[in-house]
Amino acid sequence: MKRNVAIISVGYNGRFVSKRPDINIPELIQPAVDTAIGKTKLKHDQIEAYVVGNMHTFEGINQPHLWASDHFGGSKKPVMRVATGGSTGASVYQAAYYHVASGMYDVVMAIGWEKHDEGDAQVGLMGILLPEAFSLFNFGPDMSEDRGVAGLGGGGSTGGAAFQAMSYLTKAHAGIEHIDRVAAMMRSNAAKNPYAHLQQPGCTEADIAKTPIISYPLRYGHTCPTSCGAIAMILVSEEKAKKFGITDRVAWVKGLGSGASDATTGNIIEGQITDPAEQYMCKVVAKKVYSMAGIKDPRKDIQVAEVYSGFSHQDLMWPERLGLVDEGKSPEMLDKGAFAIDGELPLNPSGGVTSTNAIGASAMVRVGEAALQVMGLAEGGHQVQRKIENVVAHGWGGLFQFVTVTVLGRTPVKK
Amino acid sequence: MPGNVVRARVPITFSYKNRVGHALEQYINGLKEKKILGVKCPACKKVYVPPRTVCGKCHKPIDQMVEIGQEGVLKNFTTAHVTIANGEITDVQQPYIIGLIKLPGASSLISGIIKTSSVPEVKTGMKVKAVWKETTQGDYNDLAYFEPA
Amino acid sequence: MNERVAVVGYKQTKHTFDSPVARERMIYELVKSLFKDLGITRDDIDTFIFASNDFTDGRTISEVYTVPRIGSFMKDETKVEADGLNAALYAYMRILSGLYETALVIGFSMAGSEFRVPLTQAYTLDPVYERPRGIINFYSTAALQASAYMKKYKFTDEDLARLTVKNLQNANNNPYAARKEPTISVEDVLNSKPLYLPIRQAHVSAYADGACAVILSSKKAAKKFTDTPVWIDGVGHSMDTYYIGDRDLLGMEHLSAAAKKAYKMAGIKNPKKEIDFAELHTNFASEEPVFAEAMGLFKPGSGKDVVKNGDSGIGGALPVNPSGGPLGANPINATGLIRLAEASEQLRKEAGKNQVKGAKTAVVHAQDGPGAQLNTVFVVRR
Ligand SMILES: [Zn+2]
Numbered sequence: 001m002k003r004n005v006a007i008i009s010v011g012y013n014g015r016f017v018s019k020r021p022d023i024n025i026p027e028l029i030q031p032a033v034d035t036a037i038g039k040t041k042l043k044h045d046q047i048e049a050y051v052v053g054n055m056h057t058f059e060g061i062n063q064p065h066l067w068a069s070d071h072f073g074g075s076k077k078p079v080m081r082v083a084t085g086g087s088t089g090a091s092v093y094q095a096a097y098y099h100v101a102s103g104m105y106d107v108v109m110a111i112g113w114e115k116h117d118e119g120d121a122q123v124g125l126m127g128i129l130l131p132e133a134f135s136l137f138n139f140g141p142d143m144s145e146d147r148g149v150a151g152l153g154g155g156g157s158t159g160g161a162a163f164q165a166m167s168y169l170t171k172a173h174a175g176i177e178h179i180d181r182v183a184a185m186m187r188s189n190a191a192k193n194p195y196a197h198l199q200q201p202g203c204t205e206a207d208i209a210k211t212p213i214i215s216y217p218l219r220y221g222h223t224c225p226t227s228c229g230a231i232a233m234i235l236v237s238e239e240k241a242k243k244f245g246i247t248d249r250v251a252w253v254k255g256l257g258s259g260a261s262d263a264t265t266g267n268i269i270e271g272q273i274t275d276p277a278e279q280y281m282c283k284v285v286a287k288k289v290y291s292m293a294g295i296k297d298p299r300k301d302i303q304v305a306e307v308y309s310g311f312s313h314q315d316l317m318w319p320e321r322l323g324l325v326d327e328g329k330s331p332e333m334l335d336k337g338a339f340a341i342d343g344e345l346p347l348n349p350s351g352g353v354t355s356t357n358a359i360g361a362s363a364m365v366r367v368g369e370a371a372l373q374v375m376g377l378a379e380g381g382h383q384v385q386r387k388i389e390n391v392v393a394h395g396w397g398g399l400f401q402f403v404t405v406t407v408l409g410r411t412p413v414k415k
Numbered sequence: 416m417p418g419n420v421v422r423a424r425v426p427i428t429f430s431y432k433n434r435v436g437h438a439l440e441q442y443i444n445g446l447k448e449k450k451i452l453g454v455k456c457p458a459c460k461k462v463y464v465p466p467r468t469v470c471g472k473c474h475k476p477i478d479q480m481v482e483i484g485q486e487g488v489l490k491n492f493t494t495a496h497v498t499i500a501n502g503e504i505t506d507v508q509q510p511y512i513i514g515l516i517k518l519p520g521a522s523s524l525i526s527g528i529i530k531t532s533s534v535p536e537v538k539t540g541m542k543v544k545a546v547w548k549e550t551t552q553g554d555y556n557d558l559a560y561f562e563p564a
Numbered sequence: 565m566n567e568r569v570a571v572v573g574y575k576q577t578k579h580t581f582d583s584p585v586a587r588e589r590m591i592y593e594l595v596k597s598l599f600k601d602l603g604i605t606r607d608d609i610d611t612f613i614f615a616s617n618d619f620t621d622g623r624t625i626s627e628v629y630t631v632p633r634i635g636s637f638m639k640d641e642t643k644v645e646a647d648g649l650n651a652a653l654y655a656y657m658r659i660l661s662g663l664y665e666t667a668l669v670i671g672f673s674m675a676g677s678e679f680r681v682p683l684t685q686a687y688t689l690d691p692v693y694e695r696p697r698g699i700i701n702f703y704s705t706a707a708l709q710a711s712a713y714m715k716k717y718k719f720t721d722e723d724l725a726r727l728t729v730k731n732l733q734n735a736n737n738n739p740y741a742a743r744k745e746p747t748i749s750v751e752d753v754l755n756s757k758p759l760y761l762p763i764r765q766a767h768v769s770a771y772a773d774g775a776c777a778v779i780l781s782s783k784k785a786a787k788k789f790t791d792t793p794v795w796i797d798g799v800g801h802s803m804d805t806y807y808i809g810d811r812d813l814l815g816m817e818h819l820s821a822a823a824k825k826a827y828k829m830a831g832i833k834n835p836k837k838e839i840d841f842a843e844l845h846t847n848f849a850s851e852e853p854v855f856a857e858a859m860g861l862f863k864p865g866s867g868k869d870v871v872k873n874g875d876s877g878i879g880g881a882l883p884v885n886p887s888g889g890p891l892g893a894n895p896i897n898a899t900g901l902i903r904l905a906e907a908s909e910q911l912r913k914e915a916g917k918n919q920v921k922g923a924k925t926a927v928v929h930a931q932d933g934p935g936a937q938l939n940t941v942f943v944v945r946r
Binding site: 431433434435436439463464465471491492493494495496497498499500501502503504510513515522523524525526527528539555 | 679680681682683684686691692693696697698699700701703704707708711712715757758759760761762763805807808809810813
């Protein structure tokens with residue numbers, strides 16, 4: 001017998017922006033926590049435990065939750081820190097789920113944040129490869145193991161992503177114009193989300209196409225911004241949700257899972273070049289999660305998707321790997337308007353990661369946005385109007401290798 | 416070093432622009448005027464130093480700055496024979512005292528350097544007072560040290 | 565939901581100050597040999613939980629290249645960025661939920677050879693108050709705590725030296741310990757290099773290269789691994805406020821709350837009587853009496869008598885760190901998890917020269933942050 005868990009509240013610190021020179025990290029987190037609690041009838045002290053995370057090398061503060069303890073309410077409370085790269089936010093939320101599902105706690109808060117204006121995100125990301133890079137400079141190239149040297153080719157994380165984008169386009173028989181098109185859709189979706197960072201109402205394919213190429217086929221307009229922002233969510237057990245009398249406007253966690261592959265930036269493993277657009281792990285995890293959620297056909301049973309796309313081509317790739325769209329068919333879905341907020345499979349009504357990316361928050365924002373869609377509480381015109389039973393939220397991290405998938409729904413899975 | 420491990424040096428220093436934040440900014444500005452500022456929780460009336468934007472006990476936002484006294488009691492101390500900077504532990508020529516001090520009007524103990532003519536003079540319970548730099552410029556060093564009152 | 569979770573396998577490296585192999589190879593060999601000992605493969609593990617840290621690894625997303633090394637390739641995997649005992653706590657929760665039956669937990673670092681520990685500690689301090697002021701750090705915090713304890717309870721430098729020697733003698737008999745000082749005397753400790761008095765070099769734990777892997781399992785799945793499971797009967801964790809001037813350095817209310825929660829789960833009413841030994845994550849020797857008392861293992865302020873009577877020695881009333889504790893080896897991220905492995909070894913009567921006789925119930929502890937700001941406590945039983 002499993003214990004049902006619901007997300008009852010989602011809070012942001014405010015609109016995600018590129019710079020917040022007026023505040024420090026604890027002060028960034030505090031309003032997100034207060035907002036999440038403020039939307040409920042809970043008192044702060046009723047939060048029994050916290051799970052927190054960010055990518056702390058970006059700001060140069062190891063385990064910053066220690067410093068922020070008073071600001072989120074963690075003093076004299078159980079606190080656990082989880083971090084898995086880009087998927088951090090979702091991994092934090094999953095840990096919060098297990099705090100409740102284990103039966104140990106009934107009311108748990110998950111918090112994810114990033115304050116990118118305090119460091120250099122591309123330098124932070126290069127920190128993944130630095131030891132490899134310097135051993136390459138010192139001792140010559142070593143392609144014999146999964147050293148990730150290919151990722152160095154294009155500079156920063158865009159270099160690695162370009163291999164993936166090229167492979168995806170080839171497989172889907174699509175062109176750079178499809179990436180331009182989906183990028184434009186996300187920026188205009190973002191304009192309907194009051195918390196999104198890059199809001200461009202009516203952004204067109206042509207607007208995106210004007211931006212320079214960074215590493216073909218990826219343009220500047222296909223990349224995510226570096227944002228400052230925080231998100232907090234409250235998870236409770238089914239018993240507590242009943243006790244609070246709030247079982248109708250909550251998002252039930254119906255299925256969740258995570259998985260790890262190797263560092264797939266186009267490496268050579270056992271003589272085979274791995275394909276970063278394959279994302280077999282995502283398929284495996286999605287299948288497991290759907291089965292847990294009692295979903296037989298994700299194309300019918302899932303109405304909205306929030307996927308984690310640091311680069312716009314991924315907005316086409318992930319719906320396929322998640323089994324929501326036939327392999328290679330995303331460009332066609334896009335062209336016929338299926339991914340629009342009023343389409344048959346609304347994709348990232350929030351504007352997604354290419355519009356807003358505070359890394360440690362981003363994968364949790366996908367879950368939070370999914371929860372808001374289920375609850376019918378997405379603000380500013382990005383709420384999907386048709387009836388929603390289930391929403392899938394996805395995250396990825398590491399060198400295109402970690403994946404997290406969650407299905408949230410209007411009704412809990414029967415025990 | 417064992418022969419079979421090849422280590423690559425990574426000669427990189429990351430630089431960060433960490434923000435001081437709302438409360439500490441006012442604290443630092445206070446130092447320039449030779450004032451020690453704390454924040455007072457509207458609910459439990461505790462006064463925290465250094466200031467912060469929330470009371471960790473009551474979870475109430477705080478913005479009321481209060482000035483606290485500069486002459487107080489040494490509650491606890493350690494005699495330091497080293498400094499730690501940039502991850503290196505370095506010996507100092509003259510041992511120095513790091514103390515935790517209770518200043519009037521503050522609920523928190525404040526940490527600071529205690530200067531006396533000799534180390535054995537220092538005792539917990541002794542009265543100490545803040546000594547300021549002659550010209551303050553709005554940084555932590557403005558409050559130079561504490562000495563016996 | 566699963567009702568009971570057990571430690572069914574564990575292994576640690578022989579910790580060193582300069583590992584002869586790189587970290588990837590270190591953890592690969594460790595996990596491989598643990599699987600071999602138990603006669604299992606990676607397919608017998610449902611979920612893998614790392615404990616590592618991007619700062620101690622000197623690398624953003626530290627587990628990027630370690631996934632294939634522990635067998636989690638194409639498996640369910642996540643990472644706790646704290647001491648390994650917190651990863652074990654997460655694994656415990658995952659198994660309790662009923663969604664998983666087995667978990668591998670691994671903590672590791674190269675604290676002995678690849679980074680300057682005080683540097684990663686400096687990065688743990690806030691960047692805008694403590695770090696620029698340069699007064700409060702992990703060492704001076706420990707010194708202030710030690711000084712408060714020693715003054716309040718007349719615990720002398722000699723008492724502290726005796727306690728240090730007790731741990732180093734235990735470490736000397738521990739085959740995994742990195743620090744071997746078989747001849748160290750109380751005099752030697754008293755004369756060792758002063759850092760922040762009363763803390764001297766000899767009191768500092770042995771930051772080392774090393775790793776520890778532990779396998780947890782549900783009651784149902786335990787039989788597959790072992791006939792002698794060690795049960796996790798209570799857990800607790802709690803964090804204190806950040807600034808040292810706002811903390812109760814001796815009472816450590818958060819640590820005692822974590823311990824009380826674990827005792828309550830385990831049905832322990834009188835820890836002094838019901839706990840047979842303790843494995844504590846002490847970064848400095850001086851933390852031992854403070855932690856042990858906050859956890860209710862000894863009467864507050866009894867440190868002096870405990871040392872005098874040898875109560876915390878292997879033959880004593882309540883042995884503390886029979887393994888030698890982190891004074892023998894402190895491979896950051898693995899240190900608290902090693903306490904769990906050491907306690908399990910004791911409970912299964914595999915501890916050799918350091919065996920505590922008749923031990924049935926143990927308490928295990930881990931810490932993170934300056935002055936043990938975050939603490940995790942397990943109660944384990946055979
Ligand atoms: Zn208050």
